[in-house]
Amino acid sequence: MEWRDQGIVLGTRKYGETSVVLEVMTEAHGRHMGLVRGGRSRRMQPALQPGNLLDLAWRARLDEHLGTFQVEPLQLNAARLIDSPVAIYGIxxxxxxxxxxxxxxxxxxxxxxxxxxxxxxxxxxAGAVLMARFELAVLEELGFGLDLSQCALTGERANLAYVSPKTGRAVTREAGAPWADKLLPLPAILTSTAETACDVQAIGEAMALTGHFLFRHLYEPRGLPMPEARAGFIAAAMRGMGAA
Known part of the structure; x- marks a missing residue:
């Protein structure tokens, strides 16, 4: 078995004296692992840092085997990411x-x-806005997408201001007013590409919204806590935006 693809490094773990098991997200083969022989060498380590884009050749005798990777760096993004706490927690x-x-x-x-x-x-x-939108995409890909296109009560597509924490459906400000204390705020940054309404409050609301559904649908059913890095990312992003 053999294939070639591009992949972004998610992480590594030690294997034996000199090798690592490399975990990457690829375009055509999804999240994939493989052994990189000599991956702990000084020459290889810089290429295998999280966030780097690699050219990958995977080989194995059978498809279900771990297999081995041959790697060539395409973009060494880790050198840039390591200088920013937001970026480190983010990746x-x-x-x-x-x-x-x-x-x-x-x-x-x-x-x-x-x-x-x-x-x-x-x-x-920008990183925080994109993270929140990425989390919405993960929910969508795994079958738990939110309906933020129209009001669940009136069908209106304008003035959406809340989301039901149970159904994941949006509600307009007027229709949701009687239950506002039980609904999650829906910041405009999640329903529009415009950044005009982006501020610390909007970022906090967006991450609270996506975090609620990530935990409810994806982490809690697996018996997993929310990633500690996520809280670190939010805190670092808020500091970077000047929040007290």
Whole structure:
């Protein structure tokens, strides 16, 4: 068995004296692992850092085997990411979310989104907005997508202001007013590409919204806590935006 693809490094773990098991998110082969012989060498270590884009050749005798990777660096993003606490926590958070996906299950949209988010993780506000949208995409890919397109009560598509914590459906400000204390705020940054309404409050509301559904649908059923890196990412992003 053999294939070639591009992949973004999610992490590594030691294997034997000199090798590592490399975990990557690929475009056509999903989240995939493979052995990199000599991966702990000084020459190889810089290429195998989280966030780097690699050219990969995977080989194994049988498809179900771990297999081995031959790697060539394409973009060494880790050198840039390591200088920013937001970026470090961010790439760890992205990796944690992607580990919820079945291994080797293709998700090309998430692969492309991962690359785009990683490019902007050093920018606290842009990185936080993109992280929240990435979390919505993960929910969608795993069958728990939120309906933020129209009001669940009136069918209106404008003035959406809340989301039901039970159904994940949006509600307008007027229709949701009687139950506002029981609904989750829906910041405009999750329903529009415009950044005009982006501020610390909007970021906090967006991450609270996606965090609620990530935990309810993906982490809690697996008996997992929310990634500690996610809280670190939010705190670092808020500091970067000047929040007290």
């Amino acid at each position: 760890q958070t992205l990796a944690a979310h992607l580990r919820l996906l079945p291994e080797r299950d293709p998700h090309p949209g998430l692969f492309r989104a991962l690359g785009f988010v990683a490019e902007h993780l050093g920018e606290p506000m």
